[in-house]
Amino acid sequence: MSQEELTNALIAAGPSAKVASLFDFMRAHGGKHYEEEVTQMEHALQTAYLAGTEQSDPLPVTAALLHDLGHFLADSLGRPINPTKVDDLHENLAADFLQAFFPAEVTEPIRLHVVAKRYLCTVDSGYYESLSAASRKSFHLQGGPMNEEEKAAFEQHPFYAPALRLRIWDDKAKEVGKDIPELAQYASVVAAALLP
Numbered sequence: 001m002s003q004e005e006l007t008n009a010l011i012a013a014g015p016s017a018k019v020a021s022l023f024d025f026m027r028a029h030g031g032k033h034y035e036e037e038v039t040q041m042e043h044a045l046q047t048a049y050l051a052g053t054e055q056s057d058p059l060p061v062t063a064a065l066l067h068d069l070g071h072f073l074a075d076s077l078g079r080p081i082n083p084t085k086v087d088d089l090h091e092n093l094a095a096d097f098l099q100a101f102f103p104a105e106v107t108e109p110i111r112l113h114v115v116a117k118r119y120l121c122t123v124d125s126g127y128y129e130s131l132s133a134a135s136r137k138s139f140h141l142q143g144g145p146m147n148e149e150e151k152a153a154f155e156q157h158p159f160y161a162p163a164l165r166l167r168i169w170d171d172k173a174k175e176v177g178k179d180i181p182e183l184a185q186y187a188s189v190v191a192a193a194l195l196p
């Protein structure tokens with residue numbers, strides 16, 4: 001399924017058909033690793049699982065599940081993904097695509113999840129050390145440590161706290177062979193997060 005086909009399917013459909021199309025798209029484009037040990041699908045499911053252990057609200061869980069949709073979209077466009085070599089701006093690709101269908105509580109933490117990594121690494125050098133090798137490399141491409149102005153601006157952002165929470169789940173969601181719920185289990189959660 002291409003990005004254009006996905007857009008058309010999402011525009012025309014009711015909530016459950018929208019979710020089915022989104023999940024079909026994720027299954028079609030979630031098999032790649034992008035320099036991590038887990039696949040993009042495993043990573044998405046683990047991020048959502050961790051979100052669900054802390055939050056019952058469907059919005060942060062949906063943001064967690066879809067936070068790297070930009071990689072899936074880039075794959076559907078045939079773009080090679082080398083996150084340790086090129087800053088692909090996947091956070092904006094996902095947020096820009098999703099904002100027609102989901103509220104800001106879903107799209108803006110996604111848009112900020114790379115900035116949130118820069119923030120966490122800036123305020124805590126131990127955080128940087130805890131990242132996967134690929135994530136440490138991409139951190140430098142994505143701008144590296146924040147200066148005081150960038151830090152202060154991020155702390156004032158209305159989605160600062162949910163973006164940090166998402167980022168922490170994201171960075172933990174790279175465990176090989178973890179036994180967790182499959183994508184279909186999130187259908188009602190994602191349907192509940194859709195814009196009316």
Ligand SMILES: [Fe+2]
Pocket residue numbers: 043067068170
């Ligand atoms: Fe991620």
